[in-house]
Amino acid sequence: MELLDFFPENMRARWRQYSFCFNEVREIRLRVNHSVRVLCDRDIKLAIVYDERDMEEIFRYLCHDSVYAYEEERKQGFIMADGGHRIGITGELTALENGRYIAKYIRYINIRLAHEHKNVAREIINHIYDAKSGQPLNTLIISPPGLGKTTLLRDMIRLLSNGAAGHEGCNVGVVDERGEIAGAYRGSALLDCGERTDIITGGDKRQGISILVRTFSPRVIAMDEIGGELDAQSIFYAGVSGCGVIATVHGSTLEDIRKKRELDALFEQEIFKRFILISSDSSLSRYASIYDERGNELCGRKQLRAYA
Numbered sequence: 023m024e025l026l027d028f029f030p031e032n033m034r035a036r037w038r039q040y041s042f043c044f045n046e047v048r049e050i051r052l053r054v055n056h057s058v059r060v061l062c063d064r065d066i067k068l069a070i071v072y073d074e075r076d077m078e079e080i081f082r083y084l085c086h087d088s089v090y091a092y093e094e095e096r097k098q099g100f101i102m103a104d105g106g107h108r109i110g111i112t113g114e115l116t117a118l119e120n121g122r123y124i125a126k127y128i129r130y131i132n133i134r135l136a137h138e139h140k141n142v143a144r145e146i147i148n149h150i151y152d153a154k155s156g157q158p159l160n161t162l163i164i165s166p167p168g169l170g171k172t173t174l175l176r177d178m179i180r181l182l183s184n185g186a187a188g189h190e191g192c193n194v195g196v197v198d199e200r201g202e203i204a205g206a207y208r209g210s211a212l213l214d215c216g217e218r219t220d221i222i223t224g225g226d227k228r229q230g231i232s233i234l235v236r237t238f239s240p241r242v243i244a245m246d247e248i249g250g251e252l253d254a255q256s257i258f259y260a261g262v263s264g265c266g267v268i269a270t271v272h273g274s275t276l277e278d279i280r281k282k283r284e285l286d287a288l289f290e291q292e293i294f295k296r297f298i299l300i301s302s303d304s305s306l307s308r309y310a311s312i313y314d315e316r317g318n319e320l321c322g323r324k325q326l327r328a329y330a
């Protein structure tokens with residue numbers, strides 16, 4: 023895939039003057055009547071400006087000229103593109119009958135590119151296995167937005183599924199509500215999540231976990247971006263069903279997530295035995311720090327790098 027593929031054919035000429043490497047681009051931000059900005063290892067301002075009509079055309083193109091087919095996603099403030107790329111949308115909101123809102127006029131678009139970085143979890147995967155039993159431990163990945171928590175989660179799923187660090191592979195079930203973990207298209211994973219992995223896209227976490235537990239016998243269930251009380255209940259359900267859990271949550275510190283009242287019960291009962299905190303430095307290199315259920319650091323900060 024190329025960056026050009028996100029734009030209608032009549033808008034691609036201006037993009038051809040730039041030579042961005044797709045795998046190095048993290049975000050493309052479009053703001054009506056302002057210069058396009060591309061985030062790589064730095065924030066780059068382009069000599070491209072889109073007006074209101076352009077933004078509407080780009081949005082229709084991203085929806086394959088079927089805006090209403092994406093209505094449920096639009097209510098959440100984003101749509102998904104083939105390959106697991108998440109496209110944030112906003113502008114003027116209009117209220118719906120059920121108390122929710124939907125963007126009526128799209129004036130701001132953020133294209134967040136999903137990249138597959140294999141073995142980015144290689145340096146830390148051994149820390150999420152129990153030293154005695156060799157079984158994977160319940161693990162929560164904590165990260166501010168945009169630092170690669172889903173990328174790390176995907177690679178951990180792949181390594182657990184295939185086997186890593188001297189441990190045999192195991193069945194992994196993935197609840198991929200938005201298709202972002204597996205880059206799912208029509209239910210099929212376009213990104214490598216391992217040879218023993220079964221994936222459910224759409225639906226919600228509780229429903230997905232119920233299906234996986236009843237019919238696929240996973241040793242581990244993985245999910246992205248927990249935060250609400252229903253998510254906490256889903257994790258309890260997985261736990262009592264004998265499955266390990268790997269999940270992600272937005273936050274900058276352990277203290278941040280401990281303040282989330284919806285997740286109080288998970289922390290009080292020490293459901294998670296490992297916490298992986300992702301951080302970055304001024305050059306946008308990413309690092310992982312690993313803690314046990316009581317907040318004790320288990321190893322020094324590890325740089326997250328993809329290996330061949």
